Amino acid sequence: MPRTPVGFAGLDPEAVRLGKRLKEAREYVGITQGEAAAHLKVRRSAISEMEAGKRGVGALEIKSLASLYERPTSWFTGEVEPPVPEDVSFLARTVSKLSENDRGELANFAEFLRSRSKAVKNV
Template sequence: MNDQPAGFAAEPDRQTLGERLRIAREYVGLKQDDVARHLSIPRSALSHIEAGQRRVDALELARMAKLYQRPVSWFTGEQNPPEAELPEEVAHVARAAASLSSQDRQELARFADFLKSRAKTRVATDG
């Protein structure tokens, strides 16, 4: 299902799209096998997409965007990657939280709110 002859270099835009898809997949902690099953495509097809060697149709892109919790515009380069805006330790927490249950993520959010309010209290008492 490769759209290009063997040994032919991938188009830069397709490579960029593939790289963003790979980054997003890894960011949410999914394996290629997981995504391929979700899309009902062979894992090798997903590998070719991420390498920029296979075209992605609009429906596949929309399903991956939903799965990866990103707008389609992020994959097409119309938005900057969120990882570029986050410190590494925050990105790490986000990746770790992606594998938690919904209940555990809610608890993590409450704990983050607690830490923010505690920090505000410290600033108010120190200032």
């Protein structure tokens, strides 16, 4: 008995959702398909097929891409959404690349902003 295609153009809807998340994360961190392919040691077309939902993505590939794209693996599988707003996630990723001294300065500035915000609310 022939199998009935699922989803758009016969693609599995879960594979399509995963592919969209992979593409979104890759583009957000500014990595090309070629760079992602080199990281996984696959052809660039394999990344294109993953992002289109046409190729399965193994657990080790998801883990490797999650590290490259700076996202938890559960975000790709849809198990959880990022626990913080995207702009805060961006700031955290950016701050993690600063020196310890610069992070301390940024923490002081954040504390200043927080105290200023509290003072404005109390007026």
